[in-house]
Amino acid sequence: MNRLSALAYASLLTSLTGVALSMSNSPLRAQDDSSIPPLMEQINKGNWLPQQEAESLRDEFYYQNAVQAYVLTLPILNTIGMRDGSEATFGSGYNVLPIWKERMDSRTWVPTPNADVIYSMSYLDLKKDGPLVVAAPPNVIGMFTDFYQHTLTDVGAIGPDRARGGLYLLLPPDYDGEIPKGYFAFKSPTYNVFLFFRTVMAKGENGPDPGPAAANAERTRVYPLWAPEKDVRPMQFPDASGKRVNMMYPTGNTYWTKLKAFVDYEPVASIDPVTRGMLASIGIIKGQPFEPTDKQTAALQKAIETAPKMILASRQLGRPDKRNLYYKDRQYENIWAGGTAEWMQDSYLDVLQRASYFQFAYSSAPAMVMRTLDAGSKYPFTARDADGNFLNGSNAYKLHLPPNPPAALFWAVTAYNVTDGSMPETKQLLPSINGFYKVKTNDDGSVDLYFGTTKPAEAPDANWIQTVAGRDFIAAVRLYGTGTEFFDQTWKPDDVVKLK
Template sequence: MADQLSPLMKQINQGNWLPQREAESLRDQLYYQNAVQAYILTIPILNVIGLRDGSAAQFGSGYNVLPIWKDRMDSRAWVPTPNADVIYSMSYLDLKQDGPLVVAAPPNVMGMFTDFYQRTITDVGATGPDAANGGLYLLLPPGYDQEVPRGYFSFRSPTNNVLLFFRTMMPRGSDGPDPAPAVETAEQTRVYPLWTAEKDVKPMEFPNGSGIRINMMYPVDNSYWTKLKAFVDYEPVDAIDAITRGLLAAIGIVKDAPFQPNDAQNAALQKAVAMAPRMVLAARQLGRPDKRDLYYPDRQYQNTWACATAEWMQDGYLDVIQRAAYFQAAYASSPAMVMRTIDGGSKYPFTTRDATGEFLDGSS
């Protein structure tokens, strides 16, 4: 009889059902593996949700609230890899709550709008449509089907939530870089609803984020999943691709359906939140077999996009591991950050090793 079984039937269990305990164990293992993959695929979402929620807790929220790190960022801001070379302005817009929003961008901004999967909506500044002259950007919510007025740089967001991320450059002062002119430029930003009368527009607020201990990191416990569930419920179905939605459904996260993991599933979800980041860190530590991330074959400088596009597309595939590695340690990606444009784009070479390949030690 065994000789009449196909190779697949022999491989599975000689054509028999599995013992009950083994079947349950494998089911639980698959649940855990799905959770790990779901984490890797959704870290860009939780990365920016962490930014938004930390900002709201410290500064409040609303289209008119634009925190600016007026004395530059430092280590008191718990945020994925801030940059102290420019002045940061970051806000979180809700097109479902406020409808289409107009953003008056100042001149000479180096910035972007991204959706909450951190996919670029548009660059702003030298490589954006305003060409560093500033201008009016109109952000439209998903499914917007009304007339789009003229006179704006108009863009439709795939998600209701939008990240506004502006950077302004500091000129040289008598004692080093002078943040004051860069802050003055950033404070020219205006955000207001398209159809709201001017008298009803909220005045802009520019709280100073510098010198404050603020936690804007993504969760390290099971609130990762509850925040992800809230995002899934709030956004259009197609804000997330079908394969990722399938993985989320496999762990119980389905739009507008209850998310009620049992004790064993909660334990698996917590294990995934703990282990998936370690797996991503291992990928970062060991490097890519194809060496696409190295600027030079005989040096340690790395390209964090590993020659991918701003949307993490390599030659014919979406580089999900490189994307997860980036959003574990950084945030925001746009074409201006990867393109080769003299006097327009930017480059982010980095290294964690010395010339011999040994890891750098911050304590020394």
């Protein structure tokens, strides 16, 4: 090594030694309690939690997951409740189609029933019976949905038959056979399918005449695709009118056992992965035992009691974005909040709005949401009077409908209970008024309707809906065959006004 190289080498050693000494004196040389990552600082200084705290948090997590599972699966249990209540009263089978031949009144407990059309509702099992054909009569307003209440298709004016009637072929989710020509064919994500038909009444001498609409509904036929005529069971059309039928979803822990039975019966893909994961977190997994501990059973019951209150609170307090309001100057709400029939907003699935709907209603179809001229239906409703106060049955109210409601088929106004959408049960039994009644009209063609436990002095008999004292209620306006005046808001119902 020459002298120059030796000097350079010595200089390098000195430099490296200085760096080493500098690093040894640096505060970065070791981690201590005064400098740890934020999450370690937040969670017990980087140590496991105390055993009791960990167990308490695990139990709380289970409970919170049960609440979310309720919110996500309410559409399923809504349908199961209707099926179980119907079949317990009228029987089951593809050939059993209960029809409310004299209209549905408040003795039928079901979310937001329509007392102003004739209902036909049944529950089909494509796993048990295979592909089924439904011969739908003409002039039906209806739909088929899976048991998650996803619409398979509208039926009627907005459906492919265009109100002419037709043959609908419903295929199970695992069907891979030939699909014959000549049918409106739809594959369901669930084996269970909900058939929901409404037929419009004729105008009779003293009000709506249900006879022709009920007779038209009885033209419905359901049969297995591959069955010869001689093996098809004859249709049964039990009259559901006037009977006490409980078709509400469960309010106790049977909610979870019925949900588990559904999960086991249906294909895995019928429920989205996120919801399946939430169910798995509380022990509901397809094909595996559901055996909650006593503590978990108590948490599940608490969730059943608390989750509905949370949903109700959301409905009560309203959306911060006000998308649920139909008008800028009225109290009326749109239960879809400007989303689609599948609860999609611009960039997200509106899970809470969906749960709000299925707490007090059922069946969401494109015909209810799309702005279809003279064919679809719209349902502006209000829970508040013109001053913003909740409607209560102890008070008397007036609702003014301007002339010429934009409803090519008919208009109606109905009172509903706030919590579950059932109809308030009074001596009236049918808390609804429609355009087929001999409703007293004003000189300009407008109509004033009244609400109260007793008939207000100024109210004509035909214009009064009876309410229950001390109980809050909702007033819903129905427009079937909705016209342009509703969509451009040149016609809109007045707010409900409290009478003094």
